[in-house]
Amino acid sequence: xxxxxxxxxxxxxxxxxxxxxxxxxxxxxxxxxxxxxxxxxxxxxxxxxxxxxxxxxxxxxxxxxxxxxxxxxxxxxxxxxxxxxxxxxxxxxxxxxxxxxxxxxxxxxxxxxxxxxxxxxxxxxxxxxxxxxxxxxxxxxxxxxxxxxxxxxxxxxxxxxxxxxxxxxxxxxxxxxxxxxxxxxxxxxxxxxxxxxxxxxxxxxxxxxxxxxxxxxxxxxxxxxxxxxxxxxxxxxxxxxxxxxxxxxxxxxxxxxxxxxxxxxxxxxxxxxxxxxxxxxxxxxxxxxxxxxxxxxxxxxxxxxxxxxxxxxxxxxxxxxxxxxxxxxxxxxxxxxxxxxxxxxxxxxxxxxxxxxxxxxxxxxxxxxxxxxxxxxxxxxxxxxxxxxxxxxxxxxxxxxx
Numbered sequence: 001x002x003x004x005x006x007x008x009x010x011x012x013x014x015x016x017x018x019x020x021x022x023x024x025x026x027x028x029x030x031x032x033x034x035x036x037x038x039x040x041x042x043x044x045x046x047x048x049x050x051x052x053x054x055x056x057x058x059x060x061x062x063x064x065x066x067x068x069x070x071x072x073x074x075x076x077x078x079x080x081x082x083x084x085x086x087x088x089x090x091x092x093x094x095x096x097x098x099x100x101x102x103x104x105x106x107x108x109x110x111x112x113x114x115x116x117x118x119x120x121x122x123x124x125x126x127x128x129x130x131x132x133x134x135x136x137x138x139x140x141x142x143x144x145x146x147x148x149x150x151x152x153x154x155x156x157x158x159x160x161x162x163x164x165x166x167x168x169x170x171x172x173x174x175x176x177x178x179x180x181x182x183x184x185x186x187x188x189x190x191x192x193x194x195x196x197x198x199x200x201x202x203x204x205x206x207x208x209x210x211x212x213x214x215x216x217x218x219x220x221x222x223x224x225x226x227x228x229x230x231x232x233x234x235x236x237x238x239x240x241x242x243x244x245x246x247x248x249x250x251x252x253x254x255x256x257x258x259x260x261x262x263x264x265x266x267x268x269x270x271x272x273x274x275x276x277x278x279x280x281x282x283x284x285x286x287x288x289x290x291x292x293x294x295x296x297x298x299x300x301x302x303x304x305x306x307x308x309x310x311x312x313x314x315x316x317x318x319x320x321x322x323x324x325x326x327x328x329x330x331x332x333x334x335x336x337x338x339x340x341x342x343x344x345x346x347x348x349x350x351x352x353x354x355x356x357x358x359x360x361x362x363x364x365x366x367x368x369x370x371x372x373x374x375x376x377x378x379x380x381x382x383x384x385x386x387x388x389x390x391x392x393x394x395x396x397x398x399x400x401x402x
Contacts, residue, residue, distance in 0.1 A: 014295035016240030056132030063094030071365035090132025097363025250285035294342035316349030322392035329360025356392030
């Protein structure tokens with residue numbers, strides 16, 4: 001019989017661990033990559049347009065960067081006719097979106113995840129490049145999804161209208177997009193509360209690093225649940241609870257339920273360090289919410305079913321898991337993908353399933369493409385899922401696992 005105390009403890013532990021084991025490390029990495037985007041903004045657009053033969057490689061490089069920013073930047077370039085459709089596919093296959101931060105965070109806290117993190121990124125990158133070039137060679141476009149096998153080939157790679165170029169101005173990619181309305185409680189909470197969130201996260205990062213040190217020195221060290229803020233364990237628990245609570249508030253205030261990045265937010269981030277800090281907090285809060293959701297799903301599944309993680313893993317090691325992971329990748333946005341990736345960090349799904357989801361998922365990059373070119377976005381999900389299934393099944397067949 002499950003008691004209310006057990007349910008309450010699952011919620012507390014999930015909130016605490018989501019913040020101290022994932023959020024604080026994700027926040028540091030999101031801020032780093034956001035800062036790199038800020039200082040290098042707009043310096044590559046003309047070079048990408050001028051190097052058509054290298055575009056799938058460049059697209060895969062943009063996609064492989066953690067987060068959705070690099071992949072989102074590539075989407076309007078296609079709808080403006082700057083890059084090929086194969087470049088879009090290479091970018092979407094290579095990207096792991098915000099779920100990349102979950103994997104990297106797991107590697108920071110547990111060295112056993114370093115190999116699979118490197119492997120899944122390399123696989124996504126190589127498959128992205130190869131499949132992108134194949135799409136271009138086969139002259140596959142949204143109007144001609146079967147490429148050379150189809151009889152109605154229109155004769156061009158870009159089935160979109162090219163708009164006027166304005167002197168290579170980097171703002172051209174984002175200038176026609178709507179921004180957030182600077183009113184309402186959501187905007188106020190996000191743009192005023194982000195400083196409090198960063199302060200709590202900074203404290204959380206310090207204690208998370210200390211926990212890593214303590215656990216490395218003592219293999220039997222465990223973080224107990226204590227609600228007394230005057231004790232060490234109690235203080236750490238409250239840091240985790242407050243941090244996750246603030247993250248949930250920021251997540252709700254941005255009102256983007258399965259995807260946090262937009263072209264507008266990426267564009268704003270490129271021109272303001274303050275907006276970079278705000279968006280980094282928003283993006284990390286988004287990851288926190290979905291990681292906590294994954295923790296709660298897994299923990300309550302075990303609590304109410306009487307199973308353990310080994311029992312759950314039995315359902316994640318086979319063909320069905322690879323297929324399901326690929327199909328989850330069809331869903332736009334990073335939220336469902338974070339749950340799938342978290343399942344791997346909890347040893348619930350196999351590496352072939354992880355690779356299949358990584359290849360299939362498009363993250364938030366599909367949203368701007370969906371708005372600007374619906375046919376391209378819908379066919380892109382198909383063209384990324386096919387290699388996901390193939391590679392996932394091949395890895396499973398040869399017993400590749402980490």
